Amino acid sequence: AQSVTQLGSHVSVSEGALVLLRCNYSSSVPPYLFWYVQYPNQGLQLLLKYTSAATLVKGINGFEAEFKKSETSFHLTKPSAHMSDAAEYFCAVSESQGNLIFGKGTKLSVKP
Amino acid sequence: DAGVIQSPRHEVTEMGQEVTLRCKPISGHDYLFWYRQTMMRGLELLIYFNNNVPIDDSGMPEDRFSAKMPNASFSTLKIQPSEPRDSAVYFCASSLTRGTGELFFGEGSRLTVL
Numbered sequence: 288a289q290s291v292t293q294l295g296s297h298v299s300v301s302e303g304a305l306v307l308l309r310c311n312y313s314s315s316v317p318p319y320l321f322w323y324v325q326y327p328n329q330g331l332q333l334l335l336k337y338t339s340a341a342t343l344v345k346g347i348n349g350f351e352a353e354f355k356k357s358e359t360s361f362h363l364t365k366p367s368a369h370m371s372d373a374a375e376y377f378c379a380v381s382e383s384q385g386n387l388i389f390g391k392g393t394k395l396s397v398k399p
Numbered sequence: 400d401a402g403v404i405q406s407p408r409h410e411v412t413e414m415g416q417e418v419t420l421r422c423k424p425i426s427g428h429d430y431l432f433w434y435r436q437t438m439m440r441g442l443e444l445l446i447y448f449n450n451n452v453p454i455d456d457s458g459m460p461e462d463r464f465s466a467k468m469p470n471a472s473f474s475t476l477k478i479q480p481s482e483p484r485d486s487a488v489y490f491c492a493s494s495l496t497r498g499t500g501e502l503f504f505g506e507g508s509r510l511t512v513l
Contacts, residue, residue, distance in 0.1 A: 319499050330403070330490055330504030331442075338499055377442065386432075386455070387502060389442040 289314045291380050293390035301398045306350075306365040308393050310378030313359065320361045321379040321387065322352055331377060337361060348372070373397045401425070405491050405505035413513050417479040420508045422491030423472055430497050433466055433476050434490040436507070442490075448474065449497070481512045 294309040312318055319338050323331040335346025342354040348371075352363045361378060378390040404423040412418055424431045433445040446456040451468045459466070463482070468474040478485055488509050492502040 321501075323502075328506070330492070330506050331502070332504065333501045336501065381499070386444055386447065386497065391441040 289318065289380050289382065289385070289388050291378050291388055291390035293376075293378050293393050295393055296391065297394045297396065299396040299398060300368045302370055303367050306363070306368045306372065306395065308363040308376050308378075308395065310352075310361045310363065310390060311359050312361060312378070312380045314380055314382070316382055319381045320352075320354060321381070322346065322350070322361075322363050323377045323379060323389075325375045325377065325392075327374075334363070334376070368395075368397045370397050370399065403491055403493055403503050403505035405489075405508050407508055408506065409509045409511075411511045411513065412481055414482055415480045416512075417477065418481045418485075418510060418512075420476040420489050420491075420510070422474045422476070422505060424474070424491070424493030425503055426472065428493035428495055428503070430494045431468060431474050432492045432494075432502065433474070434492065434504075436488045436490060437486075445476070445489075447497075478510075481510075483512045486510055486512050 290313045292311045321336045322334040324334050325331045335344045337344050337354045345351045350365045375392045375394045377392045379387040381387045406421045432447040435443045445458045446466045448468045466476045488507040490504050490507045492504045494500045494502045
């Protein structure tokens with residue numbers, strides 16, 4: 288069975304600092320991996336996705352994630368945090384004909 | 400293009416009452432998903448439809464929950480009777496494909512059962 292583990296339910300960074308949100312997955316087949324972002328009182332929206340092409344995936348708003356098969360990880364990074372990045376971030380995994388399995392989410396706070 | 404539209408955005412009701420949540424998916428999307436989000440359990444898939452047909456309802460908590468999709472542009476999630484533990488945000492999402500594609504979420508329906 289597939290699963291996703293997001294390490295850290297809350298992450299706080301200063302504006303301008305590196306953002307690193309951790310995600311580890313478990314899958315018996317080559318996975319499809321996603322990061323979604325949820326702003327307060329809104330639905331989730333796709334940040335980026337990995338579908339077996341390049342291992343370094345670039346998304347919207349300056350975010351990127353690297354697929355590391357050996358570490359079963361798909362961590363999300365952004366070089367410089369902005370106040371507008373404050374939101375909850377969800378990692379998700381799926382198979383080609385499977386449903387998305389979401390992690391518990393990580394709330395990112397950005398301090399001025 | 401209009402996104403996924405959900406109504407109501409907020410619903411407060413008393414235990415035992417019937418609740419109906421509504422969803423209009425993005426035109427042309429073949430898949431429709433209902434999720435429930437709570438602090439304790441995170442995002443849970445309740446049910447999904449393909450071409451208006453329910454495919455997997457194994458996530459539906461119990462018989463009090465039912466979902467329908469009478470046509471390609473409308474779906475409902477009904478809870479009857481409602482209980483306080485049903486309080487959550489319910490999201491509808493639609494997509495072109497399953498698994499590899501992007502899910503487009505509505506803004507959610509926040510349900511409070513007193």
